[in-house]
Amino acid sequence: MIRVRNLVKTFGNFTAVNDVSFEVAEGEIFAFLGPNGAGKTTTIKMLTTLLKPTSGSIELDGLNPQAKQNEARRRFGIVFQDPSLDGDLTAWENMQIHAVLYHVPHKVWPKRTEELLKLFELWDRRDDQVKKFSGGMKRRLEIARGFLHTPRILFLDEPTLGLDPQSRNQLWSHVKRVNETEKVTVMLTTHYMDEADRVAHRVGIIDHGKLVAQGTPAEIKQQTGAADLEGAFLKLTGNTIRDEDADPAAAMRQFAQMWQQNRR
Amino acid sequence: MSAIYILWLRELKRYTRSRAQIIASLGQPMLYLLVLGFGLGPIFKRAGAGNYLQFIAPGVIGMSVLFSSIFSGLGLLWDRQFGFLKETLVAPVSRIQIMIGRTLGGATVACIQGLIVMIICLIAGFRPASLAAIPVAVGFMILIAFLFAALGMAIGSGLQDMQGFQLIMNFLVLPIYFLSGAMFPLNTDLALPLKYATRIDPLSYGIDGMRNAFGSPNTAFNLSLDLLVLVVLACILMVYGAHRFTKIEV
Numbered sequence: 001m002i003r004v005r006n007l008v009k010t011f012g013n014f015t016a017v018n019d020v021s022f023e024v025a026e027g028e029i030f031a032f033l034g035p036n037g038a039g040k041t042t043t044i045k046m047l048t049t050l051l052k053p054t055s056g057s058i059e060l061d062g063l064n065p066q067a068k069q070n071e072a073r074r075r076f077g078i079v080f081q082d083p084s085l086d087g088d089l090t091a092w093e094n095m096q097i098h099a100v101l102y103h104v105p106h107k108v109w110p111k112r113t114e115e116l117l118k119l120f121e122l123w124d125r126r127d128d129q130v131k132k133f134s135g136g137m138k139r140r141l142e143i144a145r146g147f148l149h150t151p152r153i154l155f156l157d158e159p160t161l162g163l164d165p166q167s168r169n170q171l172w173s174h175v176k177r178v179n180e181t182e183k184v185t186v187m188l189t190t191h192y193m194d195e196a197d198r199v200a201h202r203v204g205i206i207d208h209g210k211l212v213a214q215g216t217p218a219e220i221k222q223q224t225g226a227a228d229l230e231g232a233f234l235k236l237t238g239n240t241i242r243d244e245d246a247d248p249a250a251a252m253r254q255f256a257q258m259w260q261q262n263r264r
Numbered sequence: 265m266s267a268i269y270i271l272w273l274r275e276l277k278r279y280t281r282s283r284a285q286i287i288a289s290l291g292q293p294m295l296y297l298l299v300l301g302f303g304l305g306p307i308f309k310r311a312g313a314g315n316y317l318q319f320i321a322p323g324v325i326g327m328s329v330l331f332s333s334i335f336s337g338l339g340l341l342w343d344r345q346f347g348f349l350k351e352t353l354v355a356p357v358s359r360i361q362i363m364i365g366r367t368l369g370g371a372t373v374a375c376i377q378g379l380i381v382m383i384i385c386l387i388a389g390f391r392p393a394s395l396a397a398i399p400v401a402v403g404f405m406i407l408i409a410f411l412f413a414a415l416g417m418a419i420g421s422g423l424q425d426m427q428g429f430q431l432i433m434n435f436l437v438l439p440i441y442f443l444s445g446a447m448f449p450l451n452t453d454l455a456l457p458l459k460y461a462t463r464i465d466p467l468s469y470g471i472d473g474m475r476n477a478f479g480s481p482n483t484a485f486n487l488s489l490d491l492l493v494l495v496v497l498a499c500i501l502m503v504y505g506a507h508r509f510t511k512i513e514v
Contacts, residue, residue: 048354050514073356086348088278100270101355129281145351248425252345255426 001026001153001185002047007056009042016042018209019056024202026152027183029176031190031200033233035242039209040189041081044157047187048078061152074102076153077146081161082253083138087131091122091141094130095148102149109148116144120174136167143171147178154178156188160195168192172199193230203229207237267357268365274348275336275369279376286377293328293381297321297388300447313449314481321382321390322401322474323446326408329378330444330467333409334437336370337416337505340512341423350514363509367417367502371409378405393479400477407494408470414501421508444468449482469493 002024009017017039024030034040045051047058049065049072058065065072085094092113099109117123120140130138139159146154156175160168176199179186190196196203197217204214213220213236217229226232279286301317301324308316343349352362379402392398419432443458444467454462462468473490475483 045514050354070356073354078354080350082346082350084348084351086274086278088281089274093274093277097270097274098351098355101267101352101357103356249345251425252342256346 001028001061002030002187003057003059004043004047005057007043007046007058008054009039009046009051010054015209017046017053020206020209020211021056022204022211022214024185024187026185027179028201029179029186029188029199031188031196031203032206033189033191033193033196033203034206035237037242038206038237040206041157043206044078044155044187044189048076048155049073074149075151076155077149077151078155079139079142079146079157079159081157082249083142085130085138085142085145088129090127090129091117091133092126094141095145098145098148104149112148112150116147119177120144121170134167136163136171139163139167139171140174143175147182147184150182151184153185153187156186158189158191160190160192168195175199193228193233197229205233205236212236267355267361268368271352271362271365272369272372275366275373279373286380289328289332289377290380290384292331293324294384296327296447297324297381297385301388317389318391318478318480319449319475319482320447321385321388322471322478322480323444324385325378325381325401325405326444326467326471326474327441327446328381329374329405329408329470330412330441331437332377333370333374333412334416336366336373336413337418337420338423338429338432340417340420341426341429344512344514353512353514359510359512360506363417363506367410367413367505370413370416371406374409374413375402375405378402378409392477397477397479401474404470404473404477404490404494407473407491407498408467411466411470411494411498411501414498414505417505418501418508421505421512440465440467444471445484446471450484451482466494466497 004023005021007017007020008015020043032040032043042051046053047060047065049069052066060072061075063072063075095113095117096109099113104112114123117126120143122137122141122144125133125137130141133141143156143159160171163171172195175186178184188200200217202214202216203220205212205220213223215223220232221227221229224232224235226235297320301320305316308314308319313319340349353359392401423429423432443462443465445462450462450468450472469485469490472483472485473487473494476487476490
């Protein structure tokens with residue numbers, strides 16, 4: 001379903017993604033793990049047509065996303081690291097806009113929206129403005145929205161960041177259910193190794209732009225001789241802390257957090 | 265339902281739902297209208313330049329349209345990182361459609377804002393030459409709104425952080441307002457540098473156009489020149505804004 005070969009992305013002298021190759025089979029849940037700044041988000045951006053690769057090839061459901069951008073975009077859904085809902089609109093209206101932008105026929109989307117909102121336990125709140133939702137509810141709505149146009153692939157970039165264990169658990173059980181019933185391929189990134197261990201069929205570990213290991217969680221643990229995935233991850237990527245230089249987005253993220261705390 | 269329509273509708277819904285914002289954005293024009301309008305009025309009259317309220321009302325209307333339209337575009341900065349923009353940028357819709365939808369929405373909101381200010385001006389004692397003047401003035405409002413919504417879109421597409429926003433506010437938006445002849449007449453003996461600066465300010469022609477339409481005193485250009493400058497510039501900025509918008513990297 002996803003086939004990546006020798007993918008490279010450089011920004012000036014800096015190589016963010018360095019010769020990465022992997023495949024994800026149909027219906028699989030693939031976790032893409034790595035320390036901060038390892039190249040996870042850059043890879044996801046290239047897969048989702050937001051960035052042009054410097055070299056290498058990508059295939060999504062047999063399509064080259066650079067050459068056939070719009071066809072490729074119809075086939076995947078994405079949940080970004082930062083929120084992308086419209087807080088002034090209601091949950092229902094957010095779904096409606098998505099349906100229109102993804103050309104979901106008018107006969108189809110209201111029913112599918114109802115199903116998804118019920119599945120993600122948001123149906124009772126469908127007419128409330130999204131800004132009144134909790135962090136977990138917003139995340140669920142974003143994921144429900146990602147499924148609305150029945151994509152073949154769903155990308156989740158750190159979807160559980162900042163959520164409590166209850167919300168995280170609930171979120172993954174919903175994702176797993178849709179993955180099983182609709183055979184949607186899921187590619188996710190997360191910093192919570194226990195989540196990856198529980199949810200993912202296979203994981204890939206990336207560090208300094210290079211893919212250092214891939215396989216089932218059990219295989220990775222076996223390779224490294226670690227008791228759990230977190231131990232394996234630390235063995236593969238070392239214990240040094242990656243201090244990234246703050247980019248404008250990070251500065252704004254900090255500002256947004258302050259703002260949200262002050263409002264509570 | 266097309267992408268352009270739904271994005272336009274979104275801007276309208278957001279506007280009508282944020283009552284606090286509507287009131288807040290009316291505060292500044294009101295201050296200018298009431299404080300300057302009534303404060304400078306007597307001196308303006310003593311200088312033999314006529315009724316200041318009649319003069320400043322088009323300026324205040326132009327100001328509210330300028331601020332509202334340009335901010336709709338500058339808001340891209342925030343929207344790109346924490347907002348809805350990303351959702352539209354990965355959708356299977358061309359960037360041009362997204363840009364048009366947003367610009368139309370931003371311009372429509374700016375026009376509504378301008379209309380509200382116009383009504384308040386009428387209540388405060390502003391009197392246009394005739395009722396027929398109002399549709400012509402609204403036409404100029406629409407042109408101003410489009411022009412600056414497109415300019416905001418062009419600049420907002422390239423903004424990287426909040427400091428950049430402050431820079432644009434202080435070195436572009438405020439100068440555009442102050443040099444536009446909204447508050448002082450342009451048909452007097454201005455110092456040459458100031459005179460040229462006011463001549464290259466697009467808002468000068470928008471406000472002058474409204475003054476021409478309303479029959480306000482102290483117009484600087486004639487109506488057809490105002491119209492020509494605004495239409496040509498609005499078209500250029502729409503194309504430029506669309507070009508910059510398609511270059512956004514998330």
